Amino acid sequence: MKKSPTDALLIDAHVLDRLFSTVVARRTADPAHSHSARLLSRGTRKVAQKFGEEAVECLIEAVAGNKRELVGESADVLYHLIVMWVDAGLQPMEIWQELQRREGVSGVAEKASRPATSGI
Numbered sequence: 001m002k003k004s005p006t007d008a009l010l011i012d013a014h015v016l017d018r019l020f021s022t023v024v025a026r027r028t029a030d031p032a033h034s035h036s037a038r039l040l041s042r043g044t045r046k047v048a049q050k051f052g053e054e055a056v057e058c059l060i061e062a063v064a065g066n067k068r069e070l071v072g073e074s075a076d077v078l079y080h081l082i083v084m085w086v087d088a089g090l091q092p093m094e095i096w097q098e099l100q101r102r103e104g105v106s107g108v109a110e111k112a113s114r115p116a117t118s119g120i
């Protein structure tokens with residue numbers, strides 16, 4: 001059966017859930033055979049550091065206007081973000097729910113509704 005553009009979007013959204021399940025399963029894998037297992041075995045600071053490095057590589061490609069490289073770096077960022085969620089014991093659903101809660105709320109309006117800070 002021919003897939004509609006909507007089907008394609010739904011399938012793509014599930015890629016992140018599948019990747020999360022794979023990384024969870026890798027927690028007990030042999031670090032010699034799994035990058036996820038190796039990274040998770042090195043602890044929270046290393047996991048966070050790798051995410052930060054990948055985010056910087058991603059923004060470098062964005063600023064340089066390298067669309068093709070930005071695709072690869074974006075995938076690296078999402079993978080390392082998921083490893084960070086696994087390390088922290090977060091479920092993707094918690095993030096999906098937060099995004100859903102924000103749907104329809106303009107970022108400008110949300111910022112304006114925040115309590116005033118002292119500016120210190």
Ligand SMILES: N=c1c2ncn([C@@H]3O[C@H](COP(=O)(O)OP(=O)(O)OP(=O)(O)O)[C@@H](O)[C@H]3O)c2ncn1[C@@H]1O[C@H](COP(=O)(O)O)[C@@H](O)[C@H]1O
Nearest residue numbers: 019022023026033034035036037038039050075076079080
């Ligand atoms: N999406 C990815 C993915 N993206 C990037 N990477 C790996 O991330 C690593 C980044 O390399 P770096 O040199 O930056 O980092 P490093 O090897 O930790 O080096 P140091 O910072 O420690 O010096 C590379 O080995 C990449 O292959 C990924 N490794 C795995 N996945 C997914 O996770 C699944 C499980 O992978 P394993 O856990 O390896 O089985 C795979 O099937 C993929 O779907």
